[in-house]
Every structure is written in structure tokens, then in C-alpha cells.
Amino acid sequence: xxxxxxxIELDYELVNQNxxxxxxxxxxxxxEFKGTKQIIYYKSSVSVQKKLAQxxxxxxxxxxxxxxxxxxxxxSVEWFGPTLFFSVSLLSQNPNVVSVCLNVLSNYIYEIFKGxxxxxxxxxxxxxxxxxxxxxxxxxxxxxxxxEVEKIYNGRNKKxx
Amino acid sequence: xVGIKNDRRxxxxxxxxEYNSILEQARNLDYLVRDSDLQxxxxxxxEIFLVMVKGFKAQAKAHGDEKNANVxxxxxxxxxxxxxxxKMWVALKKSEYQQAWxxxxxxxxxxxxxxxxxxxxxxxxxFYERLKQIESTVFxxxxxxxxxxxxxKGGKCSICxxxxxxxxxxxxxxxxxxVCRRVDVKDIEINHxxxxxNPKDRRCIITEFEFSPGKIHDYITLKLINEKPQTTxxxxxxxxxxxNMNELDLD
Numbered sequence: 001x002x003x004x005x006x007x008i009e010l011d012y013e014l015v016n017q018n019x020x021x022x023x024x025x026x027x028x029x030x031x032e033f034k035g036t037k038q039i040i041y042y043k044s045s046v047s048v049q050k051k052l053a054q055x056x057x058x059x060x061x062x063x064x065x066x067x068x069x070x071x072x073x074x075x076s077v078e079w080f081g082p083t084l085f086f087s088v089s090l091l092s093q094n095p096n097v098v099s100v101c102l103n104v105l106s107n108y109i110y111e112i113f114k115g116x117x118x119x120x121x122x123x124x125x126x127x128x129x130x131x132x133x134x135x136x137x138x139x140x141x142x143x144x145x146x147x148e149v150e151k152i153y154n155g156r157n158k159k160x161x
Numbered sequence: 162x163v164g165i166k167n168d169r170r171x172x173x174x175x176x177x178x179e180y181n182s183i184l185e186q187a188r189n190l191d192y193l194v195r196d197s198d199l200q201x202x203x204x205x206x207x208e209i210f211l212v213m214v215k216g217f218k219a220q221a222k223a224h225g226d227e228k229n230a231n232v233x234x235x236x237x238x239x240x241x242x243x244x245x246x247x248k249m250w251v252a253l254k255k256s257e258y259q260q261a262w263x264x265x266x267x268x269x270x271x272x273x274x275x276x277x278x279x280x281x282x283x284x285x286x287x288f289y290e291r292l293k294q295i296e297s298t299v300f301x302x303x304x305x306x307x308x309x310x311x312x313x314k315g316g317k318c319s320i321c322x323x324x325x326x327x328x329x330x331x332x333x334x335x336x337x338x339x340v341c342r343r344v345d346v347k348d349i350e351i352n353h354x355x356x357x358x359n360p361k362d363r364r365c366i367i368t369e370f371e372f373s374p375g376k377i378h379d380y381i382t383l384k385l386i387n388e389k390p391q392t393t394x395x396x397x398x399x400x401x402x403x404x405n406m407n408e409l410d411l412d
Binding site (some may be wrong): 043046047066067072077078111114121159 | 272280332355360
């Protein structure tokens with residue numbers, strides 16, 4: 001399992017569509033947000049959006065809309081998830097949203113891999129915004145380890161409070 | 162729950178009885194040493210029964226009975242896995258090794274989908290383990306497979322026909338005995354190709370490899386199949402399956 005943490009910059013005009021929603025970012029945020037390339041989302045993005053909605057978490061595509069988007073499918077046994085962006089406003093109003101999203105993702109991945117893998121490999125990222133910066137947490141490892149992302153998020157909050 | 166076969170109504174338990182009976186007969190032929198004609202005949206018999214099971218599934222769906230539609234989907238997957246296993250033995254005996262490998266992988270995939278509906282169905286784990294053992298004893302294994310990165314745009318939901326972004330169905334989930342997939346994708350572009358240990362489709366194998374300069378070998382049998390004059394020392398010849406168009410029967 002590898003978890004990388006970094007501070008990133010985003011073009012806020014593009015991202016700030018609805019900061020009350022979880023935003024689904026294109027798969028290569030650094031390149032895509034410069035506006036020089038085609039906007040591409042991971043194939044799983046639409047399913048993630050629907051699963052989150054079933055659990056009462058509204059999300060939207062950060063740029064463009066799902067119907068006109070181009071999707072990348074990596075034909076690997078690994079599950080590639082989109083980068084989910086949590087704005088400072090969303091996190092302050094709904095402190096449980098990260099926990100809910102991680103649970104939704106874990107349950108969904110276990111379900112679609114049932115019969116094929118007991119603890120499938122996943123690769124996905126999360127961006128947590130606060131007043132100062134945007135922290136990106138990139139996760140790669142078994143789905144059972146996704147809860148570590150929540151620990152990082154909670155630890156970060158404790159440090160700042 | 163009832164099904165209709167040749168204008169005769171069958172109860173659910175009669176259908177299950179017939180399903181168990183045909184699988185029992187198939188199991189007796191599911192060995193390398195059984196006669197290929199008998200195995201082909203059995204595969205045909207299973208295919209006929211499969212059509213019937215899919216008919217029962219359609220009836221359950223028409224009655225809004227999702228539970229039984231999913232049970233019939235489970236039967237459909239186990240029947241398909243058994244057909245693939247039978248065809249694998251026949252292909253092996255004809256020395257069609259790549260085709261045999263494809264059947265083996267497809268059989269394993271079908272069992273995976275069957276388990277999505279019911280994990281504790283009788284004999285399913287034994288069947289899966291048996292296929293794993295065949296994989297490790299009959300085939301030499303593949304250290305790497307080909308994995309494509311594909312860009313797609315558009316397409317419809319296989320369940321309701323609407324754009325997948327506009328409906329409530331979720332890709333790869335099972336609804337009334339059918340797996341939701343994105344179909345009718347018009348815009349497809351290959352973004353990249355990579356060698357990976359764990360591909361989504363294990364049928365995407367290396368088929369030819371230049372083990373020594375100028376000597377091209379079949380990757381499965383290792384037989385020398387071609388010799389070419391050495392002109393440069395740039396790279397090695399590798400031939401592989403990029404994408405297998407043969408979709409599993411998941412509708």
C-alpha cells in the first residue's frame with residue numbers, strides 16, 4: 001500500500017462550480033486544468049457519482065458534464081477511481097462526508113469484485129481543501145486499506161484545530 | 162415461479178432438477194481423456210439448455226421477479242463456464258492452445274459473475290479451484306499480459322438504452338439477471354498499451370516472442386515458427402493480443 005500526500009494548485013475558476021458538492025476531477029488534474037488538453041475522466045467516474053448519490057452525497061464533474069466527457073478505461077484488474085475534491089465549505093458543513101464517501105467506494109468496489117478478488121487493488125485520490133491549501137492524498141493498494149485515507153484526513157484536522 | 166418450455170409449464174423445482182441433471186452429465190465428461198465428440202455433443206446440449214434458461218430469465222424479468230431472474234443468471238453463468246470447460250478440452254486435443262486458454266479464462270470469468278449472485282451455490286468453489294489447478298498444470302503461465310488504455314465517448318446503458326450518464330443503472334452491477342454495460346460506444350480511441358501482471362482480460366496474451374535474435378517462437382508451445390535475417394539489433398519481435406472482441410454472455 002502506498003499513500004502519497006502533496007499540496008497542489010488548481011485553477012479555482014474551473015473547479016469552483018458548486019462547492020457544496022463533491023467534485024469529480026479529471027484523471028490528470030495538472031495537465032487538464034491548464035486547458036491545453038482534452039478533458040478525460042476515469043471510466044469509473046459515472047458509477048462513483050451514482051453510488052454517492054444513492055447515499056445522499058451529491059457530486060458533479062469539475063469540468064464539463066458527464067454526457068460529453070471522454071472516459072479512460074485502463075484494462076487492468078486494478079480499480080481506477082477518480083480524484084474526489086472536497087471544498088473547505090463542504091467539509092465544514094458536512095464533516096462526515098469523507099467517511100461516507102470512503103465507505104461508499106469500499107462497498108462498491110467489494111461488490112463489483114465479488115467472486116474475482118477478496119481484496120481488490122485500487123488506485124484513487126482525494127483532495128481536501130482548507131483555508132490555506134489543497135492537500136492531495138493519492139492511494140494505491142488493497143481496498144481494505146482505504147480507511148487509512150480517513151485517518152490521514154482526521155489527523156490533518158486535529159493538527160490544525 | 163414457473164417457466165414455460167415447449168408450451169409445457171415447469172415449476173421452479175423442475176427447472177432446477179433439470180439444470181442439476183445436465184450439469185451432472187457434463188461433469189462426467191469434463192476431463193481431458195473423454196472423447197472429443199462426446200464433449201462437443203455435450204457442449205451443444207448445454208447450449209440448447211442455456212437458451213431455455215435465458216428464456217426462463219426473460220419470463221422472470223417480464224413478471225418483475227428480480228430474485229429469480231438473478232438465479233437464472235447464475236445458472237446461465239455456470240452453464241457457460243461448463244461449456245467453456247468442455248470446449249477447452251476439445252481445443253487442447255486439437256492443439257489449439259491459445260483457444261483453449263481463452264476458454265479457460267472465460268470459464269473462470271463466468272464463475273466470478275455467478276458468484277456475484279450466489280457465493281454458496283453447491284460445487285462452485287470446487288469448480289473454480291479445479292480450473293485454477295488446470296491453469297497451473299496444463300498451461301505454463303504468462304508472466305505478463307497486454308493491457309490497453311482506451312478512451313471512449315458516448316454509448317448507452319445496456320439495461321435501459323438511455324445514455325449511461327442519464328440513467329440510474331450502475332455499470333457492472335446486475336439488474337434482473339443482466340450485467341449493466343456501456344454499449345453502442347461510437348467513439349473509441351486507443352490511448353496506450355502496457356505490459357501488466359494483472360490485466361482485466363487475461364486472454365490478451367503474448368503469442369509470439371523472439372527469444373534469440375531472428376528466431377520467432379510460439380509463446381505457448383515454444384516451437385520455432387519463423388526465422389528472419391538479422392538486419393538491425395533494434396528491439397525484439399513480440400506479437401500479442403491487443404483486445405479480445407469475444408464478449409462474455411452477460412445479457
